[in-house]
Amino acid sequence: MKSLLIQNGRVLDPANKVDEVRDLIIADGKIVAGPAAKDAEVLNAAGKVVVPGLIDVHVHLREPGRSDKENIETGTRCAARGGFTSVVAMPNTSPAADNTGTIAYVKQRAAEVASVNVFPAGAITKELKGEELAPIGSLKRAGVVAITDDGHCVQNNELMRRAVEYARMFNLPIMDHCQSYQLAGDGVMNEGYWSAVLGLRGWPATAEDIIVSRNILLAELADWHIHCQHLSSARSVELVRDAKKRGLKISAEACPHHFTLTDESCKTYDTNFKMNPPLRTEADRQAVIEGLADGTIDCIASDHAPHCNYEKEVEFDLAPFGIIGLETELALSLALVHQKVLSLEQVITKLTINPAQLLRLDKGTLRIGADADVTIIDPSLEWTYDVTQSASKSRNSPFHGWELKGRATTTIVGGKVAWQL
């Protein structure tokens, strides 16, 4: 394998507290000390930022089962185009990732066709039904990095408590899509002024807050780590902030759409604004941004959720929840840097070392000897997002046509260039 010399870039490596212009040398799939080999391929990164390969802890690759919407090959290509070198695959596939067979399939398929590293998450309960525990020990041995019922949420508090205790034994982080089914009912958007005006059934932020509360208390009871996925509510952020102050093992993530859009966007009944958790009020959006700024929210993740055109081009009530997001995630996060609410270092931290630590992976770092997963970013590059050119099989993005600033220009996985602009 050829060596790589990344020259003159601003190397920003929060894990090792590095932020300076210097060269980065890659050989045999690892970061190495200089000097570079004579025949090394040279990448000029002048004016660009060189960071550890970005990690997205919340991605739906849809394979096995719904390869019409996306598969491991196309989903990881999206990841590479978005600057991501590692993704965590959610288990709500068909069959669900509640058995070692599906995990083995995902790992094998990823080895064959994936552009980036794929880390499967296993299910908490069988078929994600929330009734019986999945074979979590076997899933750990099969290679899952975390367990979650994402897409669904264990409603039975006793079962969730036992799942948390059990996961602790295997050192497995447990991630939760925090939603009370009963409070959510058959809602399709946030309950508030806009749902009242639009005549759409809404569900209140309380449906999320109440489960975040539950998780904080269970994390305390079981003395283990619960990661609250895609926070969308101001109160949830407050609860997590408070729990962290008390030293509890709680972490949280936020998705770009929750810090960029609000429920007012639903007023055209465009189903590209329908997702779960839903877009909420401006106050909630600002609270998520504050949560990112003060460290309450540890990670940024996309919840990349592809759906076919014919599934989304229907009446709002009938459309499935979710949008794709891997290719716009970085730019939308950098917008917060351009708006001066977050520093570049904070954004990169939430996309590299924090997700790596959550998953106990030796990633998200550029120290000598680490895997050569590197992302080169041009933070000032202005571009327009054209969803019709996406690597995804699906087109369900609300950001089509948006003028964005900041983009990954090179994605290197294990020392090889996986994608270049």
Added chain:
Amino acid sequence: MKKPKFTWQRKDLLGIQDLSAEEINHVLDTAAAFKQVGERNIKKVPSLRGKTLVNLFIEPSTRTRTSFELAATRLSADVVNIATSASSLVKGETLKDTALNLQALRADIIVIRHSAAGAAHFLSRFLKASIVNAGDGAHEHPTQALLDAFTIREKKGKIAGLKVTILGDILYSRVARSNIWLLTKLGAEVTLAGPSTLVPRVFERLGCRVVHDVEEAIREADVINLLRIQHERQRQTMFPSIGEYAAIFGLNKERFARTKPDAMIMHPGPINRGVEIDSDIADCGRSVILEQVTNGLAVRMAVLYLCSGGNPA
């Protein structure tokens, strides 16, 4: 200086929310002309001759569909009725495909009623035909609000400054929403009343007063618009029973006796006698429920004429 003459510019009627007061008044004035057509020997004018109107009713409704059908027929349009249910659409053809098929048949106007909010907006995004919203989920029912306004204007001479109370299930009511937009745009004082679970405070942000005491709501009202109450699956957690609703919120004889002597009673129909309203009151002189039906025909003729008239290049 002469004011430039107002002309109607829209090809769709999706809701009242986007209409200006001037547009609303234009529809009402036009409806007055069409009401006269219903009083002639030959109740037909050739204005929409040769045009094809499709009643696409994904949610069943005999009265509204009949009203639109008759309106179109009196304008000399050709009418096609499609009645299906949302579940059969989902199992078979999508709404989008159904609509594109109608476009291929060169339908000029599509009147859509659907149980999903936003269905009319959805169609208007990709169809060239005029789209008239006959009720989309809990969102809007613009022709109902227009015929309600026509009735109020005809009987009371004006809308601005009137105290109008809308009583019942506001949260799930498209009739309520359309009426709220229209009445507030035209300067009426709107009071919403009903159980707190069905009339949440958020509606105050639309310029209405929200009360949960029916007597207070109707005491000073010039117009009382009663909404139909249902206790099906989706609303079971919202209030205990029809019986309790009727006892606490129904317009019974005692409550009716305490309304203003000239207070007008309205209802979009079909009425639940003995629930929202005592049977006798529904038939009394102050109830204009049947006139609403007559006016509905005139208003729908006006809407069809305006939305399909002209040929904007």
Added chain:
Amino acid sequence: MNVNLIMDASAIERALARMAHEIVERNPQTDTLAFVGIRTNGAPLARRLAGKVGAILSRELPTGELDITMHRDDLDLRDTPPAVGPSAIDFDVTGRTVVLVDDVLFTGRSIRAAMDELSDFGRAACLQLAVLVDRGHRELPIRADYVGKNVPTARQERVTVSLVEDAGKDEVVIEK
């Protein structure tokens, strides 16, 4: 732009008076006579004619008005739908001699629309047409029975009738 006065208030009066006598002369069966004016100016003109004929016969004659917008033949060709107003004919048209009244007879299309619309109200025994000004350029085979003044015009000229009832003065002008 050139504006020429072709009829002043007294000329209009004299024309209407003469037309009233012509109507009486032509229609011995005066008990079935009625007048229907075509909006907008035809309506006050119909009332004036009915008043004059009524004075001659010492009777009140039924008068109505038609808004012909719904019956226009050019609805499809316009950008926006023209404003409609209500028609008002509160007597039975069937069996009557109805004199349609309009201010200016030009292409004849308004009269065609009025005849169609009137037939929706009933079956008149006989229809006659009275116009204040006939300016030529017919596009349909329609002619007036009673004419206040024949005014040859060029197609692009405009003939405007103002009446006291709406405009505060009586006059007919041509704009070249």
